[in-house]
Amino acid sequence: MPRRTSTSSTAGTSSSTRAPTHATVERAANTAADADADTRTPAPKRAADTTADTLAHEDSSGALRSRCPVACSLDLVGDRWTLLVIRDLFAGQARFGEFLDAPEHIPTNILAERLKRLQAAGLVEAVPYSDRPPRHAYALTERGRALGPVLDALADWGLAQFPGTRRRPRLARA
Numbered sequence: 527m528p529r530r531t532s533t534s535s536t537a538g539t540s541s542s543t544r545a546p547t548h549a550t551v552e553r554a555a556n557t558a559a560d561a562d563a564d565t566r567t568p569a570p571k572r573a574a575d576t577t578a579d580t581l582a583h584e585d586s587s588g589a590l591r592s593r594c595p596v597a598c599s600l601d602l603v604g605d606r607w608t609l610l611v612i613r614d615l616f617a618g619q620a621r622f623g624e625f626l627d628a629p630e631h632i633p634t635n636i637l638a639e640r641l642k643r644l645q646a647a648g649l650v651e652a653v654p655y656s657d658r659p660p661r662h663a664y665a666l667t668e669r670g671r672a673l674g675p676v677l678d679a680l681a682d683w684g685l686a687q688f689p690g691t692r693r694r695p696r697l698a699r700a
Contacts, residue, residue: 602647603673607632609680611640612666612673615650617694620663644670 592598603609610632614625625637632640641664644650649670652662666673681693 602649605640607636608640608644609673609677611637611644612649612670613677613694615664615666615670616674616677620665621655621661622664649673 590598591601603612607630610628610630611625614628619625619628622637622641625632625641626634641650641652645652647669648667650664651667652664655661655663684691685693
Protein backbone atom coordinates (compact mmCIF):
# COMPACT_ATOMS: atom_id res chain seq x y z
CA MET A 527 0.00 0.00 0.00
CA PRO A 528 1.43 3.43 -0.87
CA ARG A 529 2.50 5.60 2.02
CA ARG A 530 0.65 8.79 2.73
CA THR A 531 2.54 11.97 3.31
CA SER A 532 1.28 15.21 4.59
CA THR A 533 1.77 18.28 2.45
CA SER A 534 0.84 21.80 3.29
CA SER A 535 -1.24 24.01 1.10
CA THR A 536 -2.10 27.68 1.30
CA ALA A 537 -5.57 26.89 2.70
CA GLY A 538 -4.35 24.55 5.40
CA THR A 539 -3.14 20.99 5.45
CA SER A 540 -4.16 18.22 3.19
CA SER A 541 -2.85 14.78 2.67
CA SER A 542 -1.90 13.31 -0.66
CA THR A 543 -0.79 9.91 -1.81
CA ARG A 544 2.77 9.71 -3.04
CA ALA A 545 3.53 7.43 -5.94
CA PRO A 546 5.61 4.40 -5.00
CA THR A 547 9.32 4.77 -5.62
CA HIS A 548 11.23 2.66 -8.15
CA ALA A 549 12.76 0.65 -5.29
CA THR A 550 9.31 -0.08 -3.84
CA VAL A 551 8.00 -1.30 -7.18
CA GLU A 552 11.13 -3.40 -7.73
CA ARG A 553 10.85 -5.01 -4.27
CA ALA A 554 7.23 -5.87 -4.94
CA ALA A 555 8.09 -7.35 -8.32
CA ASN A 556 10.93 -9.40 -6.82
CA THR A 557 8.66 -10.70 -4.06
CA ALA A 558 6.02 -11.72 -6.60
CA ALA A 559 8.66 -13.28 -8.81
CA ASP A 560 10.10 -15.27 -5.89
CA ALA A 561 6.63 -16.53 -4.98
CA ASP A 562 6.05 -18.15 -8.35
CA ALA A 563 9.65 -19.06 -9.23
CA ASP A 564 8.88 -22.78 -9.10
CA THR A 565 6.08 -22.50 -11.66
CA ARG A 566 7.89 -20.39 -14.25
CA THR A 567 9.73 -21.61 -17.29
CA PRO A 568 13.31 -20.38 -17.55
CA ALA A 569 13.80 -17.07 -19.33
CA PRO A 570 15.39 -17.29 -22.76
CA LYS A 571 19.14 -16.76 -22.83
CA ARG A 572 20.39 -13.31 -23.65
CA ALA A 573 23.18 -12.84 -26.20
CA ALA A 574 25.71 -12.25 -23.42
CA ASP A 575 24.78 -15.61 -21.83
CA THR A 576 25.60 -17.73 -24.85
CA THR A 577 28.64 -19.82 -25.55
CA ALA A 578 30.53 -20.18 -28.79
CA ASP A 579 28.77 -23.53 -29.31
CA THR A 580 25.27 -22.04 -29.36
CA LEU A 581 24.85 -18.70 -31.08
CA ALA A 582 22.47 -16.20 -29.52
CA HIS A 583 19.98 -16.36 -32.39
CA GLU A 584 19.66 -20.13 -32.03
CA ASP A 585 18.36 -22.30 -29.26
CA SER A 586 20.23 -25.44 -28.14
CA SER A 587 18.70 -27.46 -31.00
CA GLY A 588 19.99 -24.97 -33.62
CA ALA A 589 16.50 -23.61 -34.35
CA LEU A 590 16.09 -19.87 -34.73
CA ARG A 591 14.85 -18.07 -31.63
CA SER A 592 12.82 -15.75 -33.85
CA ARG A 593 11.77 -15.66 -37.48
CA CYS A 594 12.45 -11.91 -37.58
CA PRO A 595 15.71 -11.06 -39.39
CA VAL A 596 16.18 -7.92 -37.28
CA ALA A 597 15.89 -9.94 -34.05
CA CYS A 598 18.34 -12.57 -35.31
CA SER A 599 20.79 -9.89 -36.42
CA LEU A 600 20.56 -8.11 -33.08
CA ASP A 601 21.10 -11.40 -31.26
CA LEU A 602 24.43 -11.66 -33.06
CA VAL A 603 25.71 -8.06 -33.21
CA GLY A 604 23.30 -5.99 -31.12
CA ASP A 605 25.11 -5.78 -27.80
CA ARG A 606 27.08 -2.79 -26.58
CA TRP A 607 30.50 -3.84 -27.91
CA THR A 608 30.26 -6.10 -30.97
CA LEU A 609 29.68 -3.47 -33.64
CA LEU A 610 32.51 -1.40 -32.17
CA VAL A 611 34.87 -4.36 -32.59
CA ILE A 612 33.65 -4.74 -36.18
CA ARG A 613 34.10 -0.98 -36.71
CA ASP A 614 37.69 -1.28 -35.52
CA LEU A 615 38.32 -4.24 -37.83
CA PHE A 616 37.10 -2.11 -40.75
CA ALA A 617 39.48 0.63 -39.56
CA GLY A 618 42.43 -1.76 -39.90
CA GLN A 619 42.90 -2.79 -36.28
CA ALA A 620 43.72 -6.47 -36.02
CA ARG A 621 45.42 -7.25 -32.73
CA PHE A 622 43.97 -7.59 -29.26
CA GLY A 623 45.92 -4.61 -27.90
CA GLU A 624 44.78 -2.40 -30.76
CA PHE A 625 41.14 -3.04 -29.86
CA LEU A 626 41.90 -2.11 -26.25
CA ASP A 627 43.27 1.26 -27.41
CA ALA A 628 39.83 2.33 -28.71
CA PRO A 629 38.40 5.37 -26.90
CA GLU A 630 35.45 3.31 -25.60
CA HIS A 631 37.81 1.19 -23.41
CA ILE A 632 36.30 -2.27 -23.85
CA PRO A 633 37.17 -4.53 -20.89
CA THR A 634 39.59 -7.34 -21.79
CA ASN A 635 37.26 -10.16 -20.74
CA ILE A 636 34.43 -8.78 -22.87
CA LEU A 637 36.72 -8.25 -25.85
CA ALA A 638 37.96 -11.85 -25.66
CA GLU A 639 34.38 -13.15 -25.45
CA ARG A 640 33.19 -11.00 -28.36
CA LEU A 641 36.07 -12.08 -30.58
CA LYS A 642 35.31 -15.75 -29.81
CA ARG A 643 31.62 -15.22 -30.53
CA LEU A 644 32.35 -13.43 -33.82
CA GLN A 645 34.65 -16.29 -34.83
CA ALA A 646 31.99 -18.87 -33.96
CA ALA A 647 29.48 -16.93 -36.08
CA GLY A 648 31.86 -16.85 -39.04
CA LEU A 649 32.20 -13.05 -39.05
CA VAL A 650 35.84 -12.94 -37.96
CA GLU A 651 38.81 -15.23 -38.43
CA ALA A 652 41.86 -15.46 -36.18
CA VAL A 653 45.26 -15.78 -37.83
CA PRO A 654 48.18 -16.78 -35.57
CA TYR A 655 51.16 -14.44 -35.75
CA SER A 656 53.15 -15.72 -32.75
CA ASP A 657 53.56 -19.18 -31.27
CA ARG A 658 55.20 -18.14 -28.00
CA PRO A 659 53.16 -16.67 -26.53
CA PRO A 660 50.25 -17.66 -28.75
CA ARG A 661 48.82 -14.52 -30.34
CA HIS A 662 46.36 -13.89 -33.13
CA ALA A 663 45.51 -11.16 -35.56
CA TYR A 664 41.83 -10.86 -36.40
CA ALA A 665 40.27 -10.16 -39.78
CA LEU A 666 36.74 -9.93 -41.11
CA THR A 667 35.52 -12.79 -43.23
CA GLU A 668 33.37 -12.22 -46.29
CA ARG A 669 30.32 -12.60 -44.06
CA GLY A 670 31.75 -10.00 -41.66
CA ARG A 671 32.58 -7.58 -44.48
CA ALA A 672 28.92 -7.75 -45.51
CA LEU A 673 28.21 -5.66 -42.39
CA GLY A 674 30.02 -2.67 -43.96
CA PRO A 675 26.89 -1.03 -45.42
CA VAL A 676 25.06 -1.60 -42.12
CA LEU A 677 27.86 0.07 -40.18
CA ASP A 678 27.94 2.94 -42.69
CA ALA A 679 24.19 3.46 -42.36
CA LEU A 680 24.41 3.44 -38.57
CA ALA A 681 27.29 5.95 -38.67
CA ASP A 682 25.32 8.21 -41.06
CA TRP A 683 22.32 8.08 -38.75
CA GLY A 684 24.51 8.83 -35.71
CA LEU A 685 26.12 11.81 -37.43
CA ALA A 686 22.68 13.26 -38.14
CA GLN A 687 21.33 12.59 -34.64
CA PHE A 688 24.28 13.50 -32.40
CA PRO A 689 25.83 16.90 -33.17
CA GLY A 690 29.56 17.03 -32.55
CA THR A 691 30.22 13.41 -33.43
CA ARG A 692 32.56 12.55 -36.25
CA ARG A 693 33.23 9.49 -38.30
CA ARG A 694 36.51 7.72 -37.65
CA PRO A 695 38.77 7.30 -40.66
CA ARG A 696 38.32 3.93 -42.28
CA LEU A 697 40.49 1.95 -44.62
CA ALA A 698 39.10 0.36 -47.74
CA ARG A 699 36.82 -2.57 -47.00
CA ALA A 700 38.72 -4.87 -44.63
